[in-house]
Amino acid sequence: MALTNRSKTVSVREMTLAEKLYFPAILKGLAITFSHIFKKTPTVKYPDVEREFAPVYRGQHVLKRDEAGAERCTACGLCAVACPAEAITMESAERKKGEESLYREEKYASIYEINMLRCIFCGLCEEACPKEAIFLTDRIVPSSFTRGAEVFGKDKLVETLENPIDVSKRQRPEVLEFKKDKKHKHNLTYLDKKPTIKRH
Amino acid sequence: MDQLTFKIILCVVIFVVTLAIAAYSTWAERKVAAVLQDRVGPDRAGPFGLLQPLADGLKMFMKEEFIPSQSNKWLFILGPSFFMLTAFMTGVVIPWGSSFTLNGETYSLQIADINIGLLYLLAVVSVGVYGIMIGGWASNNKYSLMGALRASSQMISYEISMGLSLIALVMVTGTLSLGEIAAQQDAGFANIVYQPLGFIIFIVCAFAETNRAPFDLPESESELVGGFHTEYSSMKLGLFLFAEYINMFISSAVLATLYFGGYNFPYQHELGLGDWLPLVQTAVLFAKITFFILFFMWVRWTLPRFRYDQLMNLGWKVMLPLALANIFITGLVMYFMGKIG
Numbered sequence: 001m002a003l004t005n006r007s008k009t010v011s012v013r014e015m016t017l018a019e020k021l022y023f024p025a026i027l028k029g030l031a032i033t034f035s036h037i038f039k040k041t042p043t044v045k046y047p048d049v050e051r052e053f054a055p056v057y058r059g060q061h062v063l064k065r066d067e068a069g070a071e072r073c074t075a076c077g078l079c080a081v082a083c084p085a086e087a088i089t090m091e092s093a094e095r096k097k098g099e100e101s102l103y104r105e106e107k108y109a110s111i112y113e114i115n116m117l118r119c120i121f122c123g124l125c126e127e128a129c130p131k132e133a134i135f136l137t138d139r140i141v142p143s144s145f146t147r148g149a150e151v152f153g154k155d156k157l158v159e160t161l162e163n164p165i166d167v168s169k170r171q172r173p174e175v176l177e178f179k180k181d182k183k184h185k186h187n188l189t190y191l192d193k194k195p196t197i198k199r200h
Numbered sequence: 201m202d203q204l205t206f207k208i209i210l211c212v213v214i215f216v217v218t219l220a221i222a223a224y225s226t227w228a229e230r231k232v233a234a235v236l237q238d239r240v241g242p243d244r245a246g247p248f249g250l251l252q253p254l255a256d257g258l259k260m261f262m263k264e265e266f267i268p269s270q271s272n273k274w275l276f277i278l279g280p281s282f283f284m285l286t287a288f289m290t291g292v293v294i295p296w297g298s299s300f301t302l303n304g305e306t307y308s309l310q311i312a313d314i315n316i317g318l319l320y321l322l323a324v325v326s327v328g329v330y331g332i333m334i335g336g337w338a339s340n341n342k343y344s345l346m347g348a349l350r351a352s353s354q355m356i357s358y359e360i361s362m363g364l365s366l367i368a369l370v371m372v373t374g375t376l377s378l379g380e381i382a383a384q385q386d387a388g389f390a391n392i393v394y395q396p397l398g399f400i401i402f403i404v405c406a407f408a409e410t411n412r413a414p415f416d417l418p419e420s421e422s423e424l425v426g427g428f429h430t431e432y433s434s435m436k437l438g439l440f441l442f443a444e445y446i447n448m449f450i451s452s453a454v455l456a457t458l459y460f461g462g463y464n465f466p467y468q469h470e471l472g473l474g475d476w477l478p479l480v481q482t483a484v485l486f487a488k489i490t491f492f493i494l495f496f497m498w499v500r501w502t503l504p505r506f507r508y509d510q511l512m513n514l515g516w517k518v519m520l521p522l523a524l525a526n527i528f529i530t531g532l533v534m535y536f537m538g539k540i541g
């Protein structure tokens with residue numbers, strides 16, 4: 001069965017006189033190329049002009065902080081379980097006294113690593129996360145010369161306070177709606193808890 | 201200014217202009233290819249990539265100069281030099297404009313109006329094959345030799361049809377001098393009106409002579425790894441590639457001169473340009489040449505390469521009989537119109 005309507009049956013018949021002259025075919029070809037003079041070039045001159053990413057683009061991950069700047073990740077490990085490429089590893093630790101402004105809940109990830117060479121950027125970690133902690137962003141994973149450098153630790157994954165990463169494009173309306181429901185404890189933000197502890 | 205000084209200046213000017221046009225043909229080639237393929241083309245070096253030829257030239261100079269150890273060194277160097285030399289030599293007989301008068305003395309914008317200009321042209325073009333042949337042979341490499349053989353057999357085959365198509369033209373014009381042929385087209389129509397078939401044969405042969413698509417078999421990248429210039433590097437490769445563009449420029453000039461009225465244009469004397477006429481005529485000639493160069497490029501980026509047997513069939517079984525028939529028909533028509541016999 002033909003997959004497209006453009007297939008042509010090949011034959012080895014003698015060429016007709018018009019075909020032997022080549023000129024009709026040549027003129028046809030010249031007309032085709034000439035028509036391309038007036039067509040728009042789809043080129044994006046990359047370093048000068050950057051192409052806009054699709055809103056659902058899945059690039060380098062970010063570990064979000066909450067509104068007060070505390071890490072949202074509680075090292076539950078659901079992302080690592082969900083990961084089909086087994087790219088995520090983590091180690092959990094208990095929050096000590098005085099670290100309340102650094103980590104949102106009692107448990108946090110002391111080590112959190114994503115192997116960018118294993119990662120297939122499917123976004124299942126993001127879907128698995130109950131804490132809205134991990135997101136795939138529209139940033140391209142930078143290349144490097146060694147394999148080791150492609151294992152990203154918390155230093156590269158956790159967003160900085162000065163430079164928060166915008167993930168609003170990745171937060172679907174239903175997720176945002178769900179987050180407003182404060183009867184789930186994990187949806188309570190730092191501000192909702194009315195903290196008494198001073199941040200350092 | 202005496203005639204000799206003028207000729208020397210003219211030589212230098214035409215040399216420089218030829219080089220400049222050939223250099224910018226490389227840029228134009230890439231731009232034309234890009235436009236026809238919906239791309240942008242070179243645009244990094246200077247505005248619209250206009251400095252690209254300079255960058256390419258510099259790159260060529262900085263490449264390693266490599267001469268294969270088993271090759272004949274002198275012939276290896278002689279090849280590209282010869283090719284370049286013959287490419288320049290053809291420009292001598294082309295009338296770049298009509299003559300102009302300055303301080304009572306008339307200067308002709310043709311370096312040498314030799315009375316056998318057409319024969320000279322064919323002779324120099326034939327000699328051009330030696331550059332390729334010597335270069336390919338001296339490389340001591342199978343691919344180069346195959347490429348050189350292909351190039352020389354192709355050029356020799358198509359030279360015959362080219363020569364024969366010119367014979368019909370000579371019958372019509374009655375002269376072998378290019379200056380004369382160009383001047384004749386001032387009074388009457390352009391020669392393409394009298395020789396349409398001859399023009400088609402000539403332009404097809406010009407494509408084959410300049411080794412350009414669809415007849416670029418000598419240097420077919422995919423099959424022969426570059427053909428006769430496989431072993432060449434640095435500026436020697438540059439000379440080969442550059443000479444090809446010079447050949448294209450000269451071919452366009454010859455086409456314009458022989459069949460498209462040369463420097464003449466319709467109603468040139470009625471416009472009242474006065475002393476400016478020679479200048480405008482030269483500009484018109486260069487416009488025609490530019491048109492043909494762009495046509496060469498347009499064809500190159502449209503047609504795929506001919507197969508070798510198709511090329512030879514076309515050359516010997518189609519072009520040669522057609523050229524002969526053209527001579528015969530031209531003779532008959534001239535006889536019945538009472539021009540001869």
